[in-house]
Amino acid sequence: GNSVTQMEGPVTLSEEAFLTINCTYTATGYPSLFWYVQYPGEGLQLLLKATKADDKGSNKGFEATYRKETTSFHLEKGSVQVSDSAVYFCALSDLNTGFQKLVFGTGTRLLVSP
Amino acid sequence: DTGVSQDPRHKITKRGQNVTFRCDPISEHNRLYWYRQTLGQGPEFLTYFQNEAQLEKSRLLSDRFSAERPKGSFSTLEIQRTEQGDSAMYLCASSLKGQANTEAFFGQGTRLTVV
Numbered sequence: 498g499n500s501v502t503q504m505e506g507p508v509t510l511s512e513e514a515f516l517t518i519n520c521t522y523t524a525t526g527y528p529s530l531f532w533y534v535q536y537p538g539e540g541l542q543l544l545l546k547a548t549k550a551d552d553k554g555s556n557k558g559f560e561a562t563y564r565k566e567t568t569s570f571h572l573e574k575g576s577v578q579v580s581d582s583a584v585y586f587c588a589l590s591d592l593n594t595g596f597q598k599l600v601f602g603t604g605t606r607l608l609v610s611p
Numbered sequence: 612d613t614g615v616s617q618d619p620r621h622k623i624t625k626r627g628q629n630v631t632f633r634c635d636p637i638s639e640h641n642r643l644y645w646y647r648q649t650l651g652q653g654p655e656f657l658t659y660f661q662n663e664a665q666l667e668k669s670r671l672l673s674d675r676f677s678a679e680r681p682k683g684s685f686s687t688l689e690i691q692r693t694e695q696g697d698s699a700m701y702l703c704a705s706s707l708k709g710q711a712n713t714e715a716f717f718g719q720g721t722r723l724t725v726v
Contacts, residue, residue, distance in 0.1 A: 501653075533717075540615070541654070541702065541717040586653050596642060596661070597706050597715045601653030 499524045503587050503602035510577055510609050518572040518605045520561075520587035528589040530554075530563055530570040531599070535584045544572075544585070577609045613637055615718035617703050623724045624693055631689045632721045636705030643686050644715060645678055647671065648700040660686060661708065693725045 504519040522530065532544040532554070545554030550565035559574045570587060587602040616635040624630050636643050641662050646654035657676070659667045662683035672678075675693075680686040690697055700722050704715040 538719075540719040541704075543714050543716075546714070588653070596659055596666070597644065597704075597713055598656050598659065598667070599646075599654070599715065600656070603651065603653050 499528065499589060499591055499600045501587050501589055501600055501602035503585075503605050506584075506604075506606040508605060508607050510607070512579055512609055512611055513576045514609075516572070516574040516577045516581075516607065518585055518587075518607070520570045520572065520602060522568050522570065522587075522589050524568075524589055524591060526591065527565075528591050530561070531588045531590065532559070532561055532570070532572050533586040533588060533601075535586065535604070537583070541586065577607070579609045579611055582607055582609045615703055615705050615716050617701075617718040617721050619721055620719065621722045621724075623726060626695060626725055627692055629689065629691045630693060630723065631687055632701055632703075632723075634686045634688070634703030634705075634718060636685070636703070637716055639707065640705035640716070641683065641708050642706045642715075643680055644704040644706075645686070645688055646702040646704065648702055648720070649698075654702055657688075690723075693723075695725045698723055698725045 500523045529548045531546045533541045534544045545556040547554040547563035553562045561572045584604045586604045588599045618633045643660040645657040648654040660680040675691045678688045700720040702720045704717045706715040
């Protein structure tokens with residue numbers, strides 16, 4: 498079946514450091530890929546998405562590229578801020594289902610210190 | 612606020628009691644989803660509605676769980692004879708009808724604690 502594997506956290510960084518959170522997936526066909534973010538006390542918010550191979554999703558300085566050859570969708574940001582502290586979830590959606598059935602990774606907590 | 616709304620935000624119940632959660636999706640969204648998130652894990656799909664029709668249910672949804680979406684608007688998720696293993700965050704999401712890459716918007720969730 499479909500699955501998503503994320504690096505375990507927490508990831509602890511100083512402000513302005515470079516961020517990478519690794520995500521790999523297993524899926525039949527060609528899923529759409531997503532990064533969701535969950536700030537403390539809030540619901541999941543879509544951060545970015547990519548729908549086909551070599552697509553790059555980007556938002557708020559975060560980027561991720563859909564790599565079919567390595568089945569990966571790593572999240573990167575060049576300079577993190579304290580306000581980026583949150584839990585980040587990688588997810589996929591199988592187009593064959595015909596609806597938005599998301600399969601999530603376990604989440605990676607990011608802690609950014611001043 | 613036109614986001615997805617869930618009620619209550621927190622629920623503590625004794626084992627064996629029944630509980631019901633409510634979700635109000637974004638008004639023009641005809642698709643509605645329930646997910647469950649246990650501590651340290653990502654959300655897991657439970658069930659999906661298109662309008663009032665429940666079109667898919669996960670194996671995670673045992674016979675003690677029932678979800679409804681009367682009139683295709685708000686939805687309820689009921690858990691009967693709660694067990695400690697039911698303790699989790701229950702998330703509701705909604706989206707417009709479209710391809711599987713259409714964005715789903717999530718509510719803040721209902722945290723259930725079974726004691």
